[in-house]
Amino acid sequence: MPKLERDGEVFVLHLDADDENRFHPDRLSALEALLDEVEAAEGPRALVTAGSGKFWCTGLDLDWLFAHGDQYAPYLERVHALLARTLASPVVTVAALNGHTFAAGAMWALAHDFRVMRADRGFFCLPEVDLDLPFQTGMSDLVRARLTPQTAHEAMTTGHRYGGEQALAAAVVDATAGADELLAAAVELARPLAAKSKPVRGRIKETLYRETLAALRAPVTD
Amino acid sequence: MPKLERDGEVFVLHLDADDENRFHPDRLSALEALLDEVEAAEGPRALVTAGSGKFWCTGLDLDWLFAHGDQYAPYLERVHALLARTLASPVVTVAALNGHTFAAGAMWALAHDFRVMRADRGFFCLPEVDLDLPFQTGMSDLVRARLTPQTAHEAMTTGHRYGGEQALAAAVVDATAGADELLAAAVELARPLAAKSKPVRGRIKETLYRETLAALRAPVTD
Amino acid sequence: MPKLERDGEVFVLHLDADDENRFHPDRLSALEALLDEVEAAEGPRALVTAGSGKFWCTGLDLDWLFAHGDQYAPYLERVHALLARTLASPVVTVAALNGHTFAAGAMWALAHDFRVMRADRGFFCLPEVDLDLPFQTGMSDLVRARLTPQTAHEAMTTGHRYGGEQALAAAVVDATAGADELLAAAVELARPLAAKSKPVRGRIKETLYRETLAALRAPVTD
Numbered sequence: 001m002p003k004l005e006r007d008g009e010v011f012v013l014h015l016d017a018d019d020e021n022r023f024h025p026d027r028l029s030a031l032e033a034l035l036d037e038v039e040a041a042e043g044p045r046a047l048v049t050a051g052s053g054k055f056w057c058t059g060l061d062l063d064w065l066f067a068h069g070d071q072y073a074p075y076l077e078r079v080h081a082l083l084a085r086t087l088a089s090p091v092v093t094v095a096a097l098n099g100h101t102f103a104a105g106a107m108w109a110l111a112h113d114f115r116v117m118r119a120d121r122g123f124f125c126l127p128e129v130d131l132d133l134p135f136q137t138g139m140s141d142l143v144r145a146r147l148t149p150q151t152a153h154e155a156m157t158t159g160h161r162y163g164g165e166q167a168l169a170a171a172v173v174d175a176t177a178g179a180d181e182l183l184a185a186a187v188e189l190a191r192p193l194a195a196k197s198k199p200v201r202g203r204i205k206e207t208l209y210r211e212t213l214a215a216l217r218a219p220v221t222d
Numbered sequence: 223m224p225k226l227e228r229d230g231e232v233f234v235l236h237l238d239a240d241d242e243n244r245f246h247p248d249r250l251s252a253l254e255a256l257l258d259e260v261e262a263a264e265g266p267r268a269l270v271t272a273g274s275g276k277f278w279c280t281g282l283d284l285d286w287l288f289a290h291g292d293q294y295a296p297y298l299e300r301v302h303a304l305l306a307r308t309l310a311s312p313v314v315t316v317a318a319l320n321g322h323t324f325a326a327g328a329m330w331a332l333a334h335d336f337r338v339m340r341a342d343r344g345f346f347c348l349p350e351v352d353l354d355l356p357f358q359t360g361m362s363d364l365v366r367a368r369l370t371p372q373t374a375h376e377a378m379t380t381g382h383r384y385g386g387e388q389a390l391a392a393a394v395v396d397a398t399a400g401a402d403e404l405l406a407a408a409v410e411l412a413r414p415l416a417a418k419s420k421p422v423r424g425r426i427k428e429t430l431y432r433e434t435l436a437a438l439r440a441p442v443t444d
Numbered sequence: 445m446p447k448l449e450r451d452g453e454v455f456v457l458h459l460d461a462d463d464e465n466r467f468h469p470d471r472l473s474a475l476e477a478l479l480d481e482v483e484a485a486e487g488p489r490a491l492v493t494a495g496s497g498k499f500w501c502t503g504l505d506l507d508w509l510f511a512h513g514d515q516y517a518p519y520l521e522r523v524h525a526l527l528a529r530t531l532a533s534p535v536v537t538v539a540a541l542n543g544h545t546f547a548a549g550a551m552w553a554l555a556h557d558f559r560v561m562r563a564d565r566g567f568f569c570l571p572e573v574d575l576d577l578p579f580q581t582g583m584s585d586l587v588r589a590r591l592t593p594q595t596a597h598e599a600m601t602t603g604h605r606y607g608g609e610q611a612l613a614a615a616v617v618d619a620t621a622g623a624d625e626l627l628a629a630a631v632e633l634a635r636p637l638a639a640k641s642k643p644v645r646g647r648i649k650e651t652l653y654r655e656t657l658a659a660l661r662a663p664v665t666d
Contacts, residue, residue, distance in 0.1 A: 129420070137429055137432075149367060149368050149369060150368075157335060157430070171594045196574070196603070198573070200572070201573050203578040204572065204584070205601060207578065351642070351648060354642065354644045356644055357652075359651055362648070372618070374652070375652070378648055380557075380640055
């Protein structure tokens with residue numbers, strides 16, 4: 001289960017897991033509670049989310065979902081809510097992409113303010129086209145709102161796997177680092193921005209992404 | 223008239239013409255039939271569109287249009303339909319830009335998934351501002367949806383002519399090649415993506431470009 | 445007060461001031477009259493706007509606004525009108541950013557067609573997050589319409605200060621120049637485009653930016 005540590009003004013949310021950090025409902029509950037804790041904290045603060053081993057997060061827990069088909073809409077709405085709250089958060093967020101960042105995991109990374117990716121291993125990938133899974137409108141709009149047209153098109157319609165340096169060149173991530181320096185690089189990117197995590201920042205993001213947030217907050221109907 | 227050849231999983235649509243490959247109604251009929259054929263084909267497939275000589279495509283057939291003013295709206299709607307079906311196509315499309323790619327021809331190139339451009343000759347250009355022709359809303363939205371803000375602005379409001387290397391730097395095209403290697407480069411870009419040409423890809427593009435497609439599919443009223 | 449000079453087909457609007465070129469109502473009146481003069485001029489023409497000393501423009505006159513709180517909505521609407529008319533102008537506009545370009549001043553710079561920035565001094569900055577000032581919707585949409593997603597996000601949610609070379613790399617500006625060559629560089633960028641300043645160019649921009657212009661032209665309600 002994920003756990004939260006504090007390094008001065010920077011919270012580090014460790015996504016520890018041996019199951020690719022998929023969004024199992026129990027993990028979503030844990031993430032929601034930890035994000036509540038970070039948002040409720042007072043004063044300057046920033047959040048770094050860090051995976052472990054080969055994975056950062058690979059998205060929906062399809063095994064669970066196939067076993068609980070009647071929970072399809074509420075489950076997706078809960079994932080959408082995670083994406084929306086991250087995108088709209090007043091708290092500065094940096095994803096430390098230590099490894100594979102796939103599908104709804106990749107979307108969650110894009111909902112963060114910034115991304116630092118391990119340079120030599122791991123891929124950022126939207127494999128939906130290969131899985132015969134169309135994007136929900138809100139998820140599609142999130143990707144479109146965060147990437148250039150050329151990159152959104154390639155990522156969404158071909159399932160291209162971006163390694164660290166290619167992700168940097170395509171502005172999918174903001175920086176790369178070696179495996180051993182990744183977490184420190186993310187923390188040092190976040191720390192000087194901690195004072196920006198004020199209510200006005202949430203209002204600015206609500207306006208900037210208002211159509212995307214409305215789509216992510218709409219009921220799931222298909 | 224255009225003709226279709228098949229190279230394994232890659233269809234090559236040759237836009238052969240000695241009239242700049244303008245969208246004469248007879249050419250539109252031929253293109254529509256060949257695109258129908260590619261879309262109806264089963265299994266992995268991709269499409270490369272290749273011009274000849276100095277031109278890839280220079281857009282509307284203004285001579286024909288001026289002689290058939292009463293056909294203005296249905297003619298434009300037919301060109302819009304070509305742009306929309308290409309943009310929304312589940313089939314992976316690569317434009318091999320061997321030469322001048324102008325106006326509605328440039329828009330058709332942008333509706334493809336990818337563009338490879340000859341490095342040393344030919345221009346990508348939206349000359350509408352010089353011709354005193356405003357953009358139809360759907361055409362304007364198509365360009366805006368496919369280029370960065372800086373490039374869309376320059377291309378649409380100044381009629382700037384982009385040579386191959388400049389088009390690559392501005393992300394108007396995805397690659398460049400020498401004249402003799404252009405078609406092969408486009409085919410080799412398309413071939414490994416042929417397996418992506420599935421119905422889900424059409425659904426992904428319908429969501430990604432839904433506002434642009436709605437504008438292109440709207441009746442022409444001015 | 446600003447004044448207008450003519451260098452062949454290029455008008456140069458000097459924003460001379462010793463008060464950071466803030467949008468005091470008297471300055472807005474002067475700017476509006478000079479822009480009217482440029483737009484009313486016939487034939488090929490382009491406009492370069494040039495600050496002086498350390499400042500290009502730092503935006504709203506907050507001292508005046510705090511002293512005239514009852515004028516909040518009409519004052520903001522007047523600034524929005526300046527942004528909208530610049531964004532929609534058929535006349536080619538180039539901002540010669542000699543120094544600090546902040547807040548609504550930065551937005552006005554983005555409403556120009558092109559920006560040339562001094563390479564060694566001065567910053568482009570949206571400090572709203574630091575000032576606890578959310579963006580008006582129209583202003584937010586203007587920034588979003590002119591920058592890539594990555595840059596709009598960083599600029600609007602962190603108040604990052606972009607020096608000349610960083611602004612160029614982020615496509616916030618189109619070119620940089622040394623302090624002594626800046627005005628000449630802006631004029632030489634504008635001059636060959638003067639013939640593009642035709643009514644059709646205004647129509648093209650009205651379509652390209654129609655949602656942004658509608659937001660800038662809407663009444664200010666909060």
